[in-house]
Amino acid sequence: MESQRNIILIALLLVSFLIWQQWQTDKAPQPETAQSTQSSxxxxxxxxxxDQASGEVPTGESPVAASxxxxxxxxxxxxxxxxxxxxxxxxxxxxxxxxxxxxxxxxxxxxxxxxxxxxxxxxxxxxxxxxxxxxxxxxxxxxxxxxxxxxxxxxxxxxxxxxxxxxxxxxxxxxxxxxxxxxxxxxxxxxxxxxxxxxxxxxxxxxxxxDPDAKGGNMLMASAxxxxxxxxxxxxxxxxxxxxxxxxxxxxxxxxxxxxxxxxxxxxxxxxxxxxxxxxxxxxxxxxxxxxxxxxxxxxxxxxxxxxxxxxxxxxxxxxxxxxxxxxxxxxxxxxYGWLWFIAQPLFKLLQFLQSFAVNWGLAIVLTTFVVRGIMYPLTKAQYTSMAKMRMLQPKLVALRERYGDDRQKMSQGMMELYKKEKVNPLGGCLPILVQMPIFIALYWVLMESVELRHAPFFLWIDDLSVRDPYFVLPILMGASMFVIQKMSPTTITDPMQQKVMQFMPIIFTFFFLWFPAGLTLYWLVSNVVTIVQQWFIFRQLEKKGLHSKAAS
Incomplete structure (x- = not known):
């Protein structure tokens, strides 16, 4: 598991979830358009x-009274x-x-x-x-x-x-x-x-x-x-x-x-x-x-x-x-908030509380990002530690592949014995992602459903957090932050095609985020910046312990 793979996997899963929801909306049977029977x-x-029948509720039209x-x-x-x-x-x-x-x-x-x-x-x-x-x-x-x-x-x-x-x-x-x-x-x-x-x-x-004036979601943003x-x-x-x-x-x-x-x-x-x-x-x-x-x-x-x-x-x-x-x-x-309401409601309460003294909803989103990432720091640290340990085992895993060749059964047994001996959990880098995904999705719906963000300004050119950045500054900065995360993370990918795909991922997701509301893009940008800081700090701590340096060698 690689650091940049994890970040991109989170983004990919979230975007896939949004696309699936919009597909559900688009494919649902739509009522036939009917012209109103009312006059101009x-x-x-x-x-x-x-209705003349007792107890029936009026629904249609009747003659107009003069008064x-x-x-x-x-x-x-x-x-x-x-x-x-x-x-x-x-x-x-x-x-x-x-x-x-x-x-x-x-x-x-x-x-x-x-x-x-x-x-x-x-x-x-x-x-x-x-x-x-x-x-x-x-x-x-x-x-x-x-x-x-x-x-x-x-x-x-x-x-x-x-x-x-x-x-x-x-x-x-x-x-x-x-x-x-x-x-x-x-x-x-x-x-x-x-x-x-x-x-x-x-x-x-x-x-x-x-509704002839209703606006649906774009290819990524689900319609309300x-x-x-x-x-x-x-x-x-x-x-x-x-x-x-x-x-x-x-x-x-x-x-x-x-x-x-x-x-x-x-x-x-x-x-x-x-x-x-x-x-x-x-x-x-x-x-x-x-x-x-x-x-x-x-x-x-x-x-x-x-x-x-x-x-x-x-x-x-x-x-x-x-x-x-x-x-x-x-x-x-x-x-x-959908099926993640039990996560979304506390997140909204947090956002509302922070806004009460930050005044600005954009600053409240930034502070919420800090709080969420701070709470998840132990998981983040465990994720990077697990990644470092897995990189340490790469030479031994390569040796196992050379020894057993195409014998998958012996290869699996050898890997499990190696993991047990080295006290490494191969899923240790994945578990934090599984925990983070519901939080990302829940926060997405919080920002989508909160009328408080409608026409709420942030600063300078961001005068409405509920619509996209008019000059695409936030999406571009978000893409740049993903690129920095990639460069900071050592990789063991040797396949040239996979390397090219990974290199283009920040560009692809920058394009996706061009149409996201500024509030959502702001959250993702700040989250990436916090990830960069946390990754730098954790790897530095691992280097002091000699773990990361051994893994990178």
Whole structure:
């Protein structure tokens, strides 16, 4: 085992893993592109339909009521556009996140355009629910068209009212709080009729299966998951992609739970009432190329002259793990680190802690690299020591090959006896690599999934750690560091072809890293620099003991 072989093997395994993941994404069946059935009027064209059957959730379109309009509700974090027919959120701007770097436009999470739909719907269904009426969903009344969280206030409550033919007053309120991405959607049912009222709260997210503006990963960078996901009492977190929605409707009962639509860095999620037995469902609107995931709360009965309050929470924002964990159990798992989450989560906590006093996320990545490499130093030392011992045995191994020729059985027996006699573990140089690989992959997903790195600058020309280095300086320095590691490491490779391949490896991987986000490339560069320092130090220590000098002779 050679030093440069180990470094390149780590890089090769990681790149192979990324290519495999991207291949999986590219080869997965894609939904057929469907043109939206909405008119060119954009947001104003969206009108959900109420099915006549009791308990069925509205999904489609219905005639537009004359008094219907759009209102705006704004806090310091969110700017929502709400359709007074049904009270659905048809647009959500995240005021703390720009659409693109240096853009004055804000990131739009929910929208209802002609080519792409992503809206948050909610209502009351059941026998007497206003969203279950045959004549269509209710049109709520509001005092104003624009509501804003006032200076010095921490809470903004926007009530919308609707009174049915029987005199039952339904008040739907949006409650936004300062510095929060989760809002409450609350219903008050005031039954002034002579008969009991039965209603059932629901919340659902509807999204187009195809997004014309979505950006996939390049040949090495895997695409982030976009689509439905949910959490239940039986399953902490599960993705239920568009293909699964088309093939079978999800239908399960759970205490609490949440449903969501995920995308890179951001998530929308309905959080069902925690102490209720809720139903989670999905539905495919094949004629529109759209999918729905939602929840239904239990049916409630409101006696004549009585009132009943119902509510659910709606998360609209970035994947901020601490805030999401406080908003709902397991909602932070939408930051999907894959099967290495148990390594990735501590790494993210470390990165977050270091950033808290380093301020700069790039410096936090550098410090994280130092910490990780420092923790792994005993393994690194064992790796280089094992390499040195194996090089010491090269003359004896050559002698064994000359003695036994093509007799592989005797050759293997002779090698094992030699290893046992010299107290050398032939796998000693490989074990550290096997330990390092999960850490490399986990850190890759940490840097890929962390919205904190989106539009985060490092220094000078690196103004966004989540995208590639615009001038390719970091990839070139990374390749140069790999070349230095090669030159520092003695080699016993005698085959000319293998030597040429090894010489070209830094160039090959420099090309690969040209397209990696600057944050990832920065980590790899710093890791290589630390490797160079550690290798120099360890070999110097071995030389003092006479081990490395004997191995090199």
């Amino acid at each position: 009027t954009g947001e104003d064209s969206f009108v959900p339909e109420a 219907r309009r759009l209102i705006t509700i704004s806090s310091d974090s969110l700017k929502l556009t709400v359709d007074t027919q049904g009270g659905d959120v048809v647009r959500a701007e995240l005021l703390e996140h720009d659409k693109t770097l240096d853009s004055t436009d804000k990131f739009v999470l929910l929208s209802n355009g002609a080519n792409f739909v992503h809206v948050a719907q909610s209502g009351l269904i059941g026998r007497d629910g206003p969203d279950g009426r045959a004549e269509g969903r209710p049109v709520y009344s509001t005092e104003h068209s624009d509501y804003q969280l006032a200076e010095g206030e921490d809470t903004l409550t926007v009530p919308m009212t609707f009174t049915n033919e029987q005199g039952v007053v339904f008040t739907k309120s949006f409650i936004l709080k300062r510095n929060e991405h989760v809002l409450e959607v609350a219903y008050q049912i005031n039954n002034q009729s002579a008969e009991p009222v039965q209603a059932q709260l629901y919340g659902q997210l509807k999204q187009s299966e195809t 998951y976009r689509g439905p996901a949910y959490s239940s009492s039986e399953t902490r977190y599960s993705k239920y992609d568009f293909k699964a929605v088309r093939e079978a409707n999800l239908n399960l009962t759970t205490e609490g739970g949440w449903v969501s639509m995920l995308q890179h860095y951001f998530v929308s999620a309905w959080i069902a009432p925690e102490d209720e037995q809720n139903q989670i469902y999905t539905r495919s609107l094949n004629n529109q190329g759209e999918a729905i995931i939602g929840f239904k709360a239990p049916l409630v009965t409101v006696a004549p002259g009585a009132e009943q309050n119902l509510s659910a929470k709606l998360w609209l924002g970035p994947k901020l793990q601490d805030e999401m964990a406080a908003a709902a159990t397991n909602l932070d798992l939408t930051v999907d």
